[in-house]
Amino acid sequence: MKISRESARASEAIDVRRVAASACVLGFLAIAACVSVPDKDRQTYVGPLANGQTLAPDFTLYKSGPDAYLGKRCSTLDCHGQLGRGLRIFSPQGLRAFDASGAGYFPLTSGKDLESDDEKRQNFLSVVGLEPEVMTQVMSNGGADPQKLLLLKKPLLYEGHKGGQVMVDISDPGYKCLASWLQGALDQDACDKSLLVR
């Protein structure tokens, strides 16, 4: 009788192991079924469009207005003028750029030297590279819906922003300056006005 009970327990244990093993195999199969098969015909295109246009915002326009606005409004040393920020902005009154092309040091002093072309270029890359995919989406649509970008969502407080609400609404000169830049037709008047707001 005792032997029979032990035999039954051993048999139950084996059943449990079999069920567990089967569940594991099924789980793996389910996960494997979700993995997509590489599509050799699917490609990400980076470069100018067929009509010669690029999906990147214009750097020359950026230098004419948005850079000064972001420098004045966002780049203080206690906000985006810090190396660790996702959106890091160099400016004459704030953080200065590392000179990667030269001797490899910080040649400019905060509050003293004018903004260099290299700093403007690095600011441009910081802005454009903040959300590369979303930026590409927005630009592929001619900049028609710039509010998709964190660059504008945060200052409008559509999304949490530690620095609070920077732009009152889409009539704010700063918003008009950045949005018009993305749309390829810079509103210079708005950019100039955005610098008057303290």
Add this chain to the structure above:
Amino acid sequence: MKATFTLLCFGAALLAIGSCADPVHDLQVKALGGEAPNIPAGDYHRAGQPCTTCHGQYGPATKQFAIGGTIFHGPDKAIGEEGVRVEMIDATGSQRNATTNCVGNFFVPTSDWDPAYPVLVMIRKGAIGRTMNSHIGREGSCNQCHKDPPSFDSPGHISLVPNEDNAPPPQDCPVSPVASLPGAR
């Protein structure tokens, strides 16, 4: 059973205490070092250091400051300037003024003002007035950004006059009005 329960309670209490500690903030406080000799903790201490590291919401100082800093006379020497009026206005238009003591220190307690950033600042003494070129984005310690020497991430300490002169240091100050700032010339 009772022993297990006691152990669990003890463990939970330890976890709760441990979760309140902020090692980053602790290191920032420690990095400031001890008090300078002959300058006890008080209104005259630690001129040029970032006030709200200790006088912020995480302590360890009991008095919490909204904004605090140090104004020196010139840009090169770290000699405190007494009687400078620091005029501040926040994003809602709310204004506060503070006046520096003989080592150049000033502060506004949070019990007196809770500014909505950004804040604009101007300093004034007699006929001399200087306006901060940029705004304060969120940092309550002026000396967090205004540290010596001037470099890629700091315009240097705040000074009343833009060029150094030989003005005598404040008299009758209970402590030395000359701060010992690393990097000050």
